[in-house]
Amino acid sequence: MARSYNQFCGxxxxxxxxxxxxxxxxxxxxxxxxxRYTDLKDGLLNIPTNVLAARLREMQDNGLVARRRLxxxxxxxxxxxxxxxxxxxGEAILELTRWGMRTLxxxxxxxxxxxxxxxxxxxxxxxxxxxxxxSESYELRVxxxxxxxxxxxxxxxxxxxxxxPDAAVRISADAETLAGLIAGALDGAQxxxxxxxxxxxxxxxxxxxxxxxxxRA
Amino acid sequence: MARSYNQFCGxxxxxxxxxxxxxxxxxxxxxxxxxRYTDLKDGLLNIPTNVLAARLREMQDNGLVARRRLxxxxxxxxxxxxxxxxxxxGEAILELTRWGMRTLxxxxxxxxxxxxxxxxxxxxxxxxxxxxxxSESYELRVxxxxxxxxxxxxxxxxxxxxxxPDAAVRISADAETLAGLIAGALDGAQxxxxxxxxxxxxxxxxxxxxxxxxxRA
DNA sequence: CCGCATCCGATGTGATACTG
DNA sequence: CAGTATCACATCGGATGCGG
Numbered sequence: 001m002a003r004s005y006n007q008f009c010g011x012x013x014x015x016x017x018x019x020x021x022x023x024x025x026x027x028x029x030x031x032x033x034x035x036r037y038t039d040l041k042d043g044l045l046n047i048p049t050n051v052l053a054a055r056l057r058e059m060q061d062n063g064l065v066a067r068r069r070l071x072x073x074x075x076x077x078x079x080x081x082x083x084x085x086x087x088x089x090g091e092a093i094l095e096l097t098r099w100g101m102r103t104l105x106x107x108x109x110x111x112x113x114x115x116x117x118x119x120x121x122x123x124x125x126x127x128x129x130x131x132x133x134x135s136e137s138y139e140l141r142v143x144x145x146x147x148x149x150x151x152x153x154x155x156x157x158x159x160x161x162x163x164x165p166d167a168a169v170r171i172s173a174d175a176e177t178l179a180g181l182i183a184g185a186l187d188g189a190q191x192x193x194x195x196x197x198x199x200x201x202x203x204x205x206x207x208x209x210x211x212x213x214x215x216r217a
Numbered sequence: 218m219a220r221s222y223n224q225f226c227g228x229x230x231x232x233x234x235x236x237x238x239x240x241x242x243x244x245x246x247x248x249x250x251x252x253r254y255t256d257l258k259d260g261l262l263n264i265p266t267n268v269l270a271a272r273l274r275e276m277q278d279n280g281l282v283a284r285r286r287l288x289x290x291x292x293x294x295x296x297x298x299x300x301x302x303x304x305x306x307g308e309a310i311l312e313l314t315r316w317g318m319r320t321l322x323x324x325x326x327x328x329x330x331x332x333x334x335x336x337x338x339x340x341x342x343x344x345x346x347x348x349x350x351x352s353e354s355y356e357l358r359v360x361x362x363x364x365x366x367x368x369x370x371x372x373x374x375x376x377x378x379x380x381x382p383d384a385a386v387r388i389s390a391d392a393e394t395l396a397g398l399i400a401g402a403l404d405g406a407q408x409x410x411x412x413x414x415x416x417x418x419x420x421x422x423x424x425x426x427x428x429x430x431x432x433r434a
Numbered sequence: 435c436c437g438c439a440t441c442c443g444a445t446g447t448g449a450t451a452c453t454g
Numbered sequence: 455c456a457g458t459a460t461c462a463c464a465t466c467g468g469a470t471g472c473g474g
Contacts, residue, residue: 014317092312100231
Protein backbone atom coordinates (compact mmCIF):
# COMPACT_ATOMS: atom_id res chain seq x y z
CA MET A 1 0.00 0.00 0.00
CA ALA A 2 0.99 3.59 -0.42
CA ARG A 3 2.08 5.96 2.31
CA SER A 4 -0.37 6.02 5.18
CA TYR A 5 -0.93 8.59 7.91
CA ASN A 6 -1.64 5.70 10.25
CA GLN A 7 -3.84 7.63 12.65
CA PHE A 8 -6.98 6.41 14.37
CA CYS A 9 -9.04 9.23 12.88
CA GLY A 10 -11.79 9.19 10.28
CA UNK A 11 -10.33 12.08 8.34
CA UNK A 12 -6.84 10.59 8.23
CA UNK A 13 -8.28 7.28 7.08
CA UNK A 14 -10.33 8.99 4.38
CA UNK A 15 -7.19 10.70 3.13
CA UNK A 16 -5.32 7.40 3.23
CA UNK A 17 -7.93 5.98 0.87
CA UNK A 18 -8.71 8.93 -1.36
CA UNK A 19 -6.37 11.78 -0.49
CA UNK A 20 -3.53 11.22 -2.89
CA UNK A 21 -2.91 13.56 -5.76
CA UNK A 22 -5.43 13.12 -8.63
CA UNK A 23 -7.60 10.60 -6.78
CA UNK A 24 -10.54 12.90 -6.00
CA UNK A 25 -10.46 14.30 -9.52
CA UNK A 26 -10.76 10.76 -10.87
CA UNK A 27 -13.78 10.31 -8.63
CA UNK A 28 -15.18 13.56 -10.03
CA UNK A 29 -14.96 12.11 -13.54
CA UNK A 30 -16.54 8.80 -12.51
CA UNK A 31 -19.40 10.48 -10.64
CA UNK A 32 -20.76 11.30 -14.10
CA UNK A 33 -20.89 7.58 -14.94
CA UNK A 34 -18.54 4.78 -16.06
CA UNK A 35 -15.63 5.91 -18.20
CA ARG A 36 -12.97 4.33 -20.35
CA TYR A 37 -9.27 4.84 -19.73
CA THR A 38 -8.84 7.35 -22.52
CA ASP A 39 -11.98 9.25 -21.56
CA LEU A 40 -10.53 9.63 -18.07
CA LYS A 41 -7.23 10.77 -19.45
CA ASP A 42 -8.99 13.32 -21.61
CA GLY A 43 -11.29 14.55 -18.83
CA LEU A 44 -8.40 15.00 -16.40
CA LEU A 45 -6.46 17.05 -18.94
CA ASN A 46 -2.93 16.85 -17.62
CA ILE A 47 -2.64 13.59 -15.77
CA PRO A 48 0.41 11.51 -16.72
CA THR A 49 -0.69 8.14 -18.04
CA ASN A 50 1.42 6.17 -15.57
CA VAL A 51 -0.10 8.08 -12.66
CA LEU A 52 -3.62 7.40 -13.94
CA ALA A 53 -2.85 3.70 -14.22
CA ALA A 54 -1.36 3.62 -10.74
CA ARG A 55 -4.29 5.48 -9.18
CA LEU A 56 -6.86 3.23 -10.83
CA ARG A 57 -5.06 0.21 -9.41
CA GLU A 58 -4.94 1.69 -5.90
CA MET A 59 -8.57 2.74 -6.10
CA GLN A 60 -9.52 -0.83 -6.98
CA ASP A 61 -7.47 -2.13 -4.06
CA ASN A 62 -9.20 0.38 -1.80
CA GLY A 63 -12.65 -0.61 -3.05
CA LEU A 64 -13.50 2.74 -4.63
CA VAL A 65 -13.54 1.64 -8.26
CA ALA A 66 -14.41 -1.49 -10.21
CA ARG A 67 -12.92 -2.40 -13.55
CA ARG A 68 -15.36 -4.03 -15.96
CA ARG A 69 -15.59 -5.26 -19.52
CA LEU A 70 -18.72 -4.45 -21.43
CA UNK A 71 -21.03 -7.22 -22.63
CA UNK A 72 -20.28 -8.91 -25.95
CA UNK A 73 -20.10 -7.90 -28.73
CA UNK A 74 -18.31 -4.91 -27.19
CA UNK A 75 -16.40 -7.15 -24.82
CA UNK A 76 -13.06 -5.61 -25.70
CA UNK A 77 -14.03 -2.32 -24.09
CA UNK A 78 -12.84 -1.79 -20.52
CA UNK A 79 -14.66 0.69 -18.30
CA UNK A 80 -14.08 1.92 -14.77
CA UNK A 81 -16.96 2.73 -12.48
CA UNK A 82 -17.41 3.74 -8.88
CA UNK A 83 -18.37 1.18 -6.28
CA UNK A 84 -21.09 2.06 -3.76
CA UNK A 85 -18.34 3.20 -1.41
CA UNK A 86 -16.88 5.38 -4.11
CA UNK A 87 -20.26 6.92 -4.85
CA UNK A 88 -20.58 7.87 -1.22
CA UNK A 89 -17.68 10.29 -1.68
CA GLY A 90 -20.10 12.44 -3.66
CA GLU A 91 -21.26 14.54 -0.71
CA ALA A 92 -17.74 15.32 0.47
CA ILE A 93 -16.76 16.23 -3.08
CA LEU A 94 -19.72 18.58 -3.38
CA GLU A 95 -18.70 20.32 -0.16
CA LEU A 96 -15.13 20.71 -1.36
CA THR A 97 -16.39 21.96 -4.71
CA ARG A 98 -18.59 24.60 -3.07
CA TRP A 99 -15.63 25.71 -1.02
CA GLY A 100 -13.41 25.92 -4.06
CA MET A 101 -15.99 27.73 -6.19
CA ARG A 102 -16.05 30.60 -3.72
CA THR A 103 -12.54 31.63 -4.66
CA LEU A 104 -12.23 30.29 -8.18
CA UNK A 105 -10.60 33.15 -10.13
CA UNK A 106 -12.63 34.73 -12.90
CA UNK A 107 -9.93 34.16 -15.45
CA UNK A 108 -12.18 32.00 -17.58
CA UNK A 109 -10.17 31.03 -20.59
CA UNK A 110 -6.89 31.08 -18.73
CA UNK A 111 -7.69 27.66 -17.29
CA UNK A 112 -8.82 24.80 -19.49
CA UNK A 113 -12.35 23.54 -19.06
CA UNK A 114 -14.52 20.55 -19.97
CA UNK A 115 -18.25 20.88 -20.54
CA UNK A 116 -19.19 17.93 -18.33
CA UNK A 117 -17.66 19.66 -15.29
CA UNK A 118 -20.77 21.81 -15.39
CA UNK A 119 -22.61 18.81 -13.98
CA UNK A 120 -20.59 19.05 -10.79
CA UNK A 121 -20.93 22.83 -10.68
CA UNK A 122 -24.73 22.61 -11.02
CA UNK A 123 -25.00 19.96 -8.33
CA UNK A 124 -22.81 22.00 -6.00
CA UNK A 125 -24.81 25.16 -6.54
CA UNK A 126 -28.27 23.61 -6.31
CA UNK A 127 -30.29 24.92 -3.38
CA UNK A 128 -33.12 22.51 -2.44
CA UNK A 129 -34.81 25.18 -0.29
CA UNK A 130 -35.14 27.57 -3.22
CA UNK A 131 -36.35 24.75 -5.48
CA UNK A 132 -39.35 23.88 -3.28
CA UNK A 133 -42.46 23.33 -5.33
CA UNK A 134 -40.70 24.15 -8.60
CA SER A 135 -41.06 21.80 -11.59
CA GLU A 136 -39.18 22.99 -14.64
CA SER A 137 -35.92 22.51 -16.49
CA TYR A 138 -32.95 24.69 -17.36
CA GLU A 139 -30.48 23.97 -20.12
CA LEU A 140 -26.94 25.23 -20.51
CA ARG A 141 -25.96 24.86 -24.15
CA VAL A 142 -22.22 24.79 -24.63
CA UNK A 143 -21.33 26.13 -28.05
CA UNK A 144 -19.81 23.47 -30.21
CA UNK A 145 -20.28 20.88 -27.52
CA UNK A 146 -22.95 19.11 -25.47
CA UNK A 147 -25.61 20.65 -23.29
CA UNK A 148 -25.93 20.18 -19.56
CA UNK A 149 -29.39 20.31 -18.01
CA UNK A 150 -30.94 20.68 -14.60
CA UNK A 151 -34.40 19.13 -14.34
CA UNK A 152 -36.48 19.89 -11.27
CA UNK A 153 -39.49 17.75 -10.48
CA UNK A 154 -41.45 19.13 -7.54
CA UNK A 155 -38.31 20.42 -5.88
CA UNK A 156 -36.21 17.34 -6.64
CA UNK A 157 -33.30 18.33 -8.82
CA UNK A 158 -31.29 16.09 -11.13
CA UNK A 159 -28.46 17.07 -13.43
CA UNK A 160 -27.38 15.29 -16.59
CA UNK A 161 -25.43 15.76 -19.79
CA UNK A 162 -27.72 16.38 -22.71
CA UNK A 163 -30.46 18.81 -23.76
CA UNK A 164 -33.75 19.50 -21.97
CA PRO A 165 -36.35 19.70 -24.79
CA ASP A 166 -38.89 21.60 -22.70
CA ALA A 167 -36.46 23.88 -20.87
CA ALA A 168 -38.00 26.99 -19.30
CA VAL A 169 -34.68 28.76 -19.73
CA ARG A 170 -31.89 28.02 -22.14
CA ILE A 171 -28.53 29.78 -21.94
CA SER A 172 -26.09 29.36 -24.80
CA ALA A 173 -22.49 30.43 -24.47
CA ASP A 174 -18.98 29.14 -24.69
CA ALA A 175 -17.92 26.77 -21.97
CA GLU A 176 -15.83 29.23 -19.98
CA THR A 177 -18.61 31.79 -19.85
CA LEU A 178 -21.14 29.25 -18.62
CA ALA A 179 -18.75 27.95 -16.01
CA GLY A 180 -17.89 31.45 -14.84
CA LEU A 181 -21.57 32.28 -14.61
CA ILE A 182 -22.43 29.25 -12.46
CA ALA A 183 -19.41 29.75 -10.24
CA GLY A 184 -20.28 33.41 -9.82
CA ALA A 185 -16.99 34.51 -11.29
CA LEU A 186 -19.02 36.37 -13.90
CA ASP A 187 -22.33 38.18 -13.46
CA GLY A 188 -25.15 38.31 -15.99
CA ALA A 189 -23.94 41.49 -17.71
CA GLN A 190 -20.43 40.14 -18.13
CA UNK A 191 -21.82 36.91 -19.55
CA UNK A 192 -23.86 38.83 -22.14
CA UNK A 193 -20.77 40.82 -23.10
CA UNK A 194 -19.04 37.55 -23.76
CA UNK A 195 -21.76 36.54 -26.18
CA UNK A 196 -24.11 34.54 -23.99
CA UNK A 197 -27.64 34.25 -25.38
CA UNK A 198 -30.66 33.67 -23.16
CA UNK A 199 -34.01 32.25 -24.25
CA UNK A 200 -37.07 31.76 -22.09
CA UNK A 201 -39.33 33.40 -19.55
CA UNK A 202 -37.63 36.16 -17.50
CA UNK A 203 -39.50 34.98 -14.41
CA UNK A 204 -38.10 31.49 -14.88
CA UNK A 205 -34.63 32.98 -15.27
CA UNK A 206 -35.07 34.76 -11.94
CA UNK A 207 -36.10 31.46 -10.32
CA UNK A 208 -33.10 29.74 -11.86
CA UNK A 209 -30.74 32.28 -10.37
CA UNK A 210 -32.22 31.70 -6.93
CA UNK A 211 -32.10 27.95 -7.26
CA UNK A 212 -28.48 28.08 -8.42
CA UNK A 213 -26.87 30.68 -6.14
CA UNK A 214 -23.16 31.14 -6.72
CA UNK A 215 -21.30 30.23 -3.53
CA ARG A 216 -19.08 33.27 -3.78
CA ALA A 217 -16.57 34.87 -1.46
CA MET B 218 3.25 28.57 -5.83
CA ALA B 219 3.06 24.83 -5.59
CA ARG B 220 1.93 22.44 -8.28
CA SER B 221 -1.49 23.34 -9.61
CA TYR B 222 -4.06 21.29 -11.49
CA ASN B 223 -4.89 24.45 -13.40
CA GLN B 224 -8.47 23.49 -14.25
CA PHE B 225 -11.48 25.78 -14.27
CA CYS B 226 -13.30 23.59 -11.74
CA GLY B 227 -14.24 24.27 -8.14
CA UNK B 228 -12.98 20.91 -6.94
CA UNK B 229 -9.64 21.24 -8.70
CA UNK B 230 -9.22 24.72 -7.26
CA UNK B 231 -10.07 23.50 -3.77
CA UNK B 232 -7.44 20.81 -4.09
CA UNK B 233 -4.95 23.36 -5.38
CA UNK B 234 -5.45 25.32 -2.17
CA UNK B 235 -5.90 22.58 0.39
CA UNK B 236 -5.31 19.22 -1.27
CA UNK B 237 -1.65 18.65 -0.63
CA UNK B 238 -0.45 16.03 1.74
CA UNK B 239 -0.96 16.99 5.43
CA UNK B 240 -2.85 20.21 4.68
CA UNK B 241 -6.33 19.01 5.65
CA UNK B 242 -4.95 17.35 8.78
CA UNK B 243 -3.44 20.68 9.79
CA UNK B 244 -6.87 22.24 9.32
CA UNK B 245 -8.29 19.46 11.49
CA UNK B 246 -5.94 20.49 14.30
CA UNK B 247 -6.69 24.19 13.90
CA UNK B 248 -10.46 23.64 13.85
CA UNK B 249 -10.12 23.01 17.57
CA UNK B 250 -8.65 26.49 18.03
CA UNK B 251 -5.32 28.32 17.61
CA UNK B 252 -2.23 26.20 18.11
CA ARG B 253 1.48 26.67 18.48
CA TYR B 254 4.00 25.08 16.16
CA THR B 255 4.98 22.36 18.57
CA ASP B 256 1.37 21.61 19.48
CA LEU B 257 0.66 21.08 15.80
CA LYS B 258 3.68 18.85 15.42
CA ASP B 259 2.55 16.81 18.39
CA GLY B 260 -1.08 16.58 17.25
CA LEU B 261 -0.08 15.46 13.77
CA LEU B 262 2.13 12.71 15.17
CA ASN B 263 4.40 11.93 12.26
CA ILE B 264 4.72 15.08 10.25
CA PRO B 265 8.30 16.04 9.40
CA THR B 266 9.13 19.45 10.78
CA ASN B 267 10.18 20.87 7.43
CA VAL B 268 6.91 19.79 5.84
CA LEU B 269 4.91 21.41 8.63
CA ALA B 270 6.82 24.67 8.20
CA ALA B 271 6.33 24.56 4.42
CA ARG B 272 2.61 23.85 4.71
CA LEU B 273 2.03 26.64 7.19
CA ARG B 274 3.73 29.05 4.82
CA GLU B 275 1.62 27.90 1.85
CA MET B 276 -1.53 28.03 3.91
CA GLN B 277 -0.77 31.62 4.82
CA ASP B 278 -0.17 32.46 1.18
CA ASN B 279 -3.45 30.79 0.30
CA GLY B 280 -5.33 32.69 2.99
CA LEU B 281 -6.26 29.65 5.08
CA VAL B 282 -4.16 30.40 8.13
CA ALA B 283 -2.93 33.48 9.98
CA ARG B 284 0.21 33.62 12.05
CA ARG B 285 -0.06 35.71 15.20
CA ARG B 286 1.89 36.66 18.27
CA LEU B 287 0.06 36.71 21.56
CA UNK B 288 -0.34 39.96 23.50
CA UNK B 289 2.43 41.04 25.83
CA UNK B 290 3.64 39.80 28.26
CA UNK B 291 3.39 36.55 26.28
CA UNK B 292 4.46 38.25 23.06
CA UNK B 293 7.11 35.67 22.34
CA UNK B 294 4.50 32.99 21.71
CA UNK B 295 3.55 32.39 18.08
CA UNK B 296 0.21 30.82 17.28
CA UNK B 297 -1.44 29.76 14.05
CA UNK B 298 -5.16 30.08 13.56
CA UNK B 299 -7.64 29.57 10.77
CA UNK B 300 -8.93 32.51 8.78
CA UNK B 301 -12.65 32.70 8.01
CA UNK B 302 -11.93 31.00 4.71
CA UNK B 303 -10.09 28.23 6.51
CA UNK B 304 -12.94 27.77 8.97
CA UNK B 305 -15.30 27.26 6.05
CA UNK B 306 -13.46 24.04 5.22
CA GLY B 307 -15.12 22.58 8.32
CA GLU B 308 -18.16 21.20 6.51
CA ALA B 309 -16.13 19.47 3.82
CA ILE B 310 -13.86 18.01 6.48
CA LEU B 311 -16.85 16.67 8.41
CA GLU B 312 -18.14 14.97 5.26
CA LEU B 313 -14.76 13.41 4.56
CA THR B 314 -14.53 12.33 8.19
CA ARG B 315 -17.94 10.65 8.07
CA TRP B 316 -16.89 8.84 4.93
CA GLY B 317 -13.64 7.68 6.49
CA MET B 318 -15.26 6.61 9.76
CA ARG B 319 -17.41 4.13 7.88
CA THR B 320 -14.41 1.98 7.05
CA LEU B 321 -12.01 2.87 9.84
CA UNK B 322 -10.61 -0.50 10.95
CA UNK B 323 -11.38 -1.61 14.49
CA UNK B 324 -7.74 -2.14 15.34
CA UNK B 325 -7.85 0.46 18.08
CA UNK B 326 -4.44 0.49 19.65
CA UNK B 327 -2.71 -0.41 16.42
CA UNK B 328 -2.98 3.18 15.27
CA UNK B 329 -1.92 6.07 17.49
CA UNK B 330 -4.60 8.40 18.76
CA UNK B 331 -5.01 11.82 20.36
CA UNK B 332 -7.87 12.62 22.70
CA UNK B 333 -8.80 15.88 21.02
CA UNK B 334 -9.61 14.03 17.77
CA UNK B 335 -12.75 12.95 19.58
CA UNK B 336 -14.03 16.48 19.01
CA UNK B 337 -14.03 15.88 15.27
CA UNK B 338 -15.54 12.43 15.67
CA UNK B 339 -18.39 13.77 17.81
CA UNK B 340 -19.12 16.60 15.39
CA UNK B 341 -19.11 14.18 12.47
CA UNK B 342 -21.46 11.76 14.19
CA UNK B 343 -23.90 14.31 15.56
CA UNK B 344 -27.40 13.93 14.14
CA UNK B 345 -29.41 17.18 14.50
CA UNK B 346 -32.67 15.35 13.70
CA UNK B 347 -32.23 12.95 16.59
CA UNK B 348 -31.24 15.80 18.90
CA UNK B 349 -34.48 17.74 18.41
CA UNK B 350 -35.84 19.05 21.66
CA UNK B 351 -33.05 17.47 23.70
CA SER B 352 -31.15 19.55 26.27
CA GLU B 353 -28.48 17.59 28.09
CA SER B 354 -24.76 16.88 28.04
CA TYR B 355 -22.59 13.83 27.52
CA GLU B 356 -19.01 13.52 28.64
CA LEU B 357 -16.31 11.21 27.35
CA ARG B 358 -13.62 10.95 29.97
CA VAL B 359 -10.31 9.80 28.55
CA UNK B 360 -8.31 7.97 31.18
CA UNK B 361 -5.17 9.85 32.09
CA UNK B 362 -6.11 12.69 29.76
CA UNK B 363 -8.73 15.34 29.15
CA UNK B 364 -12.46 14.89 28.72
CA UNK B 365 -14.40 15.75 25.59
CA UNK B 366 -18.02 16.81 25.98
CA UNK B 367 -21.07 17.24 23.80
CA UNK B 368 -23.54 19.79 25.14
CA UNK B 369 -26.97 19.96 23.58
CA UNK B 370 -29.17 22.98 24.18
CA UNK B 371 -32.64 22.53 22.72
CA UNK B 372 -31.29 20.47 19.84
CA UNK B 373 -28.25 22.68 19.22
CA UNK B 374 -25.10 20.66 19.76
CA UNK B 375 -21.65 21.96 20.57
CA UNK B 376 -18.52 19.98 21.27
CA UNK B 377 -15.53 21.06 23.31
CA UNK B 378 -12.52 19.75 25.15
CA UNK B 379 -13.16 19.64 28.87
CA UNK B 380 -15.59 18.08 31.34
CA UNK B 381 -19.35 18.62 31.48
CA PRO B 382 -20.15 19.00 35.19
CA ASP B 383 -23.84 18.17 34.80
CA ALA B 384 -23.46 15.39 32.22
CA ALA B 385 -26.46 13.07 31.88
CA VAL B 386 -24.09 10.32 30.76
CA ARG B 387 -20.40 9.97 31.42
CA ILE B 388 -18.32 7.27 29.74
CA SER B 389 -14.78 6.67 31.00
CA ALA B 390 -12.36 4.55 29.04
CA ASP B 391 -8.99 4.69 27.38
CA ALA B 392 -8.72 6.83 24.30
CA GLU B 393 -8.78 4.01 21.75
CA THR B 394 -11.89 2.46 23.23
CA LEU B 395 -13.77 5.76 23.19
CA ALA B 396 -12.71 6.46 19.61
CA GLY B 397 -13.68 2.95 18.51
CA LEU B 398 -17.03 3.35 20.19
CA ILE B 399 -17.86 6.66 18.49
CA ALA B 400 -16.65 5.44 15.11
CA GLY B 401 -18.72 2.27 15.51
CA ALA B 402 -15.65 0.08 15.22
CA LEU B 403 -16.59 -1.26 18.67
CA ASP B 404 -20.06 -1.90 20.07
CA GLY B 405 -21.14 -1.36 23.66
CA ALA B 406 -20.30 -4.88 24.83
CA GLN B 407 -16.82 -4.73 23.34
CA UNK B 408 -16.24 -1.38 24.98
CA UNK B 409 -17.21 -2.78 28.40
CA UNK B 410 -14.86 -5.71 27.88
CA UNK B 411 -12.09 -3.19 27.32
CA UNK B 412 -12.81 -1.59 30.67
CA UNK B 413 -15.19 1.21 29.75
CA UNK B 414 -17.29 2.47 32.66
CA UNK B 415 -20.65 4.14 32.18
CA UNK B 416 -22.43 6.43 34.65
CA UNK B 417 -25.82 8.01 34.24
CA UNK B 418 -29.39 7.38 33.29
CA UNK B 419 -29.90 4.40 30.91
CA UNK B 420 -32.58 6.36 29.07
CA UNK B 421 -30.12 9.20 28.48
CA UNK B 422 -27.58 6.67 27.23
CA UNK B 423 -30.11 5.41 24.72
CA UNK B 424 -30.72 8.99 23.54
CA UNK B 425 -27.00 9.56 23.26
CA UNK B 426 -26.60 6.54 21.00
CA UNK B 427 -29.31 7.84 18.72
CA UNK B 428 -27.88 11.32 18.63
CA UNK B 429 -24.41 9.97 17.87
CA UNK B 430 -25.03 7.19 15.34
CA UNK B 431 -21.87 5.57 14.06
CA UNK B 432 -21.63 6.13 10.28
CA ARG B 433 -20.67 2.53 9.67
CA ALA B 434 -20.29 0.42 6.54
C1' DC C 435 12.34 24.38 25.20
C1' DC C 436 10.34 26.74 20.90
C1' DG C 437 10.31 27.63 16.07
C1' DC C 438 11.97 26.65 12.64
C1' DA C 439 16.24 25.74 8.62
C1' DT C 440 19.32 22.46 6.51
C1' DC C 441 20.91 18.23 4.71
C1' DC C 442 20.13 13.68 2.62
C1' DG C 443 18.30 9.23 1.01
C1' DA C 444 13.82 7.22 -0.44
C1' DT C 445 9.71 7.82 -2.91
C1' DG C 446 6.42 10.00 -5.96
C1' DT C 447 5.42 12.93 -10.01
C1' DG C 448 5.46 14.48 -14.84
C1' DA C 449 6.79 14.09 -19.60
C1' DT C 450 7.75 11.25 -23.25
C1' DA C 451 8.40 7.04 -25.71
C1' DC C 452 6.92 2.63 -26.68
C1' DT C 453 4.05 -1.89 -27.02
C1' DG C 454 0.27 -5.72 -27.37
C1' DC D 455 -7.20 1.71 -27.07
C1' DA D 456 -5.15 0.60 -22.75
C1' DG D 457 -1.85 0.73 -20.74
C1' DT D 458 3.90 -0.28 -19.52
C1' DA D 459 8.77 1.50 -19.41
C1' DT D 460 12.05 4.89 -18.67
C1' DC D 461 14.18 8.83 -16.67
C1' DA D 462 14.88 13.70 -14.91
C1' DC D 463 13.22 16.04 -11.25
C1' DA D 464 10.31 17.50 -7.20
C1' DT D 465 8.71 16.27 -2.87
C1' DC D 466 8.58 13.61 1.37
C1' DG D 467 10.27 11.65 5.52
C1' DG D 468 13.73 11.42 9.00
C1' DA D 469 17.62 13.27 11.44
C1' DT D 470 20.13 16.91 12.99
C1' DG D 471 21.45 21.73 13.89
C1' DC D 472 20.81 26.27 15.73
C1' DG D 473 19.51 30.97 17.11
C1' DG D 474 16.29 33.20 20.39
